[in-house]
Amino acid sequence: MSRITKSSSSSTSTQKHSKPLSEKRQGQVLEHIDDEVLNVNVLRNNLKTQAVQAATASETNSSTLLPHTPPKETITPTLEYEMSLQEKSDQLADENWHIATEYYKNIDTKAFRQYELACDRVKSFYEEQHAKQTVAYNIQARINFKTKTRDTMTVWQALEKLNKLLDESDPDTELSQISHALQTAEAIRRDNKPRWFQLVGLIHDLGKLLYFYDSRGQWDVVGDTFPVGCKFSKRIIFPDSFKSNPDFLNPLYNTKYGIYSKHCGLDKVMLSWGHDEYMFHIAQKYSTLPKEGLAMIRYHSFYPWHQEMAYTYLMDDHDKEMLKAVKAFNQYDLYSKIDQEYDVEELKPYYLELIDEFFPDKVIDF
Numbered sequence: 001m002s003r004i005t006k007s008s009s010s011s012t013s014t015q016k017h018s019k020p021l022s023e024k025r026q027g028q029v030l031e032h033i034d035d036e037v038l039n040v041n042v043l044r045n046n047l048k049t050q051a052v053q054a055a056t057a058s059e060t061n062s063s064t065l066l067p068h069t070p071p072k073e074t075i076t077p078t079l080e081y082e083m084s085l086q087e088k089s090d091q092l093a094d095e096n097w098h099i100a101t102e103y104y105k106n107i108d109t110k111a112f113r114q115y116e117l118a119c120d121r122v123k124s125f126y127e128e129q130h131a132k133q134t135v136a137y138n139i140q141a142r143i144n145f146k147t148k149t150r151d152t153m154t155v156w157q158a159l160e161k162l163n164k165l166l167d168e169s170d171p172d173t174e175l176s177q178i179s180h181a182l183q184t185a186e187a188i189r190r191d192n193k194p195r196w197f198q199l200v201g202l203i204h205d206l207g208k209l210l211y212f213y214d215s216r217g218q219w220d221v222v223g224d225t226f227p228v229g230c231k232f233s234k235r236i237i238f239p240d241s242f243k244s245n246p247d248f249l250n251p252l253y254n255t256k257y258g259i260y261s262k263h264c265g266l267d268k269v270m271l272s273w274g275h276d277e278y279m280f281h282i283a284q285k286y287s288t289l290p291k292e293g294l295a296m297i298r299y300h301s302f303y304p305w306h307q308e309m310a311y312t313y314l315m316d317d318h319d320k321e322m323l324k325a326v327k328a329f330n331q332y333d334l335y336s337k338i339d340q341e342y343d344v345e346e347l348k349p350y351y352l353e354l355i356d357e358f359f360p361d362k363v364i365d366f
């Protein structure tokens with residue numbers, strides 16, 4: 001976990017919200033559940049990697065299990081291979097569950113237990129989220145977003161504001177949002193990735209400001225995202241909790257495609273409302289980030305898709321390219337939470353210039 005490196009300057013934003021933000025929400029509660037959710041996704045990713053590697057290693061002995069195989073020298077399976085493996089796995093799970101479990105027989109049981117324990121801690125959060133993220137709620141959330149006035153400020157001021165809100169209830173907290181933003185951006189920069197990619201690292205979680213504006217709780221700010229308006233995938237974490245969602249029994253929304261159509265493209269799909277969607281809409285409106293950068297922001301919590309390969313039947317060709325970008329970003333989001341301090345004031349000039357490069361308006365409506 002990172003330690004705090006506080007910025008000495010304070011936000012000069014125009015506060016238009018009716019209620020003082022500090023009275024409304026305690027930011028640490030949000031960060032605590034967000035860290036737990038992230039931890040679950042790290043453990044889940046480890047299990048997934050083990051499963052794919054086990055399947056890849058055993059393909060020579062059971063060629064009928066796999067749709068096609070990647071080259072022998074390939075260490076990381078290609079996207080197409082991973083997608084076809086998941087589809088085949090789904091098919092086998094339906095037809096012949098004991099063969100499907102062959103994929104998972106080589107997984108370290110300790111790792112699985114660790115994953116289950118972490119899940120226990122986040123289960124109640126997902127029970128609430130899965131019950132409340134309905135189509136009706138999502139339409140209302142988007143109307144609120146477009147019609148209400150919140151704050152007008154620069155991107156850097158927004159980062160400082162979020163940082164302040166998230167840790168103001170305990171000055172000794174180890175949780176710091178600006179640290180995660182800088183760690184992610186610096187890891188991307190260290191790998192000589194393009195400047196727009198670095199900026200995505202810096203701002204990808206800025207949408208958590210939503211928690212202090214219009215959200216109803218933590219469930220509509222953080223956590224994995226998923227489409228609403230069609231059948232909830234079994235690949236979403238705790239899929240059984242969707243039985244409490246009113247849309248679960250609605251014939252308009254509970255079929256495979258629901259209100260969408262086959263390969264309609266994720267641009268047309270309504271993803272559960274949270275910090276990803278909120279920040280995506282702001283970045284889309286105010287920034288010149290390329291489509292890959294916008295996709296990284298919009299889909300970074302869409303783990304059922306970019307990690308579990310669910311909903312591939314809603315993807316169009318454009319989404320295949322976006323998936324590669326989102327997967328590239330995800331490694332930095334998951335693994336950059338290291339115990340390293342950055343001097344915010346030292347890095348600030350570099351990132352102010354970076355923000356100016358892609359946010360030409362400078363002062364924007366959050």
Ligand SMILES: [Fe+2]
Nearest residue numbers: 204205300301
């Ligand atoms: Fe996030």
Ligand SMILES: [Fe+2]
Nearest residue numbers: 180204205333
């Ligand atoms: Fe993040």
